[in-house]
Amino acid sequence: MLHDLFIPGLVSFLIGHILYIWAFLLQYSEENISKNKYVIVILTFLAIYSFNLYKVLSPSLGSLKIPVIAYILVIATMALFAYTRKNKTTFWSFLYIFLGALFFIASDSLLAINKFVAYVPNSALMIMSTYMLAQYLITVGSTKHQPRIS
Numbered sequence: 001m002l003h004d005l006f007i008p009g010l011v012s013f014l015i016g017h018i019l020y021i022w023a024f025l026l027q028y029s030e031e032n033i034s035k036n037k038y039v040i041v042i043l044t045f046l047a048i049y050s051f052n053l054y055k056v057l058s059p060s061l062g063s064l065k066i067p068v069i070a071y072i073l074v075i076a077t078m079a080l081f082a083y084t085r086k087n088k089t090t091f092w093s094f095l096y097i098f099l100g101a102l103f104f105i106a107s108d109s110l111l112a113i114n115k116f117v118a119y120v121p122n123s124a125l126m127i128m129s130t131y132m133l134a135q136y137l138i139t140v141g142s143t144k145h146q147p148r149i150s
Contacts, residue, residue: 007064024085075105079105100139107134
């Protein structure tokens with residue numbers, strides 16, 4: 001959130017989300033995707049949300065357009081793969097981690113809107129609250145993971 005450390009912060013969070021994707025990919029299978037009839041709905045929602053977030057941010061991004069596009073795509077992918085765990089783990093592990101991914105998107109969206117578009121009242125509190133909730137939910141969801149045998 002510090003102005004002169006925005007790019008290093010973006011890169012560090014990007015790496016963190018890539019590591020989450022990798023962890024969620026460990027529970028991925030094409031069979032799991034084909035069994036889950038709502039994955040296309042989630043994918044569509046994430047694509048529409050990501051496109052609209054970028055549309056709101058783009059006029060103010062300047063030279064940061066490419067890094068921000070990359071970040072939006074990575075965090076949406078992280079949420080998608082959090083969702084694809086649905087039939088591969090316990091219900092509570094799935095729910096906590098998927099909600100955590102959505103709270104990450106909320107936190108990062110608030111941060112980006114506050115930084116690039118307009119001041120959001122109480123933004124620091126909302127950004128950190130949603131960020132901490134995201135981390136908490138993903139951590140708790142990870143502790144509840146038990147592989148489901150199909």
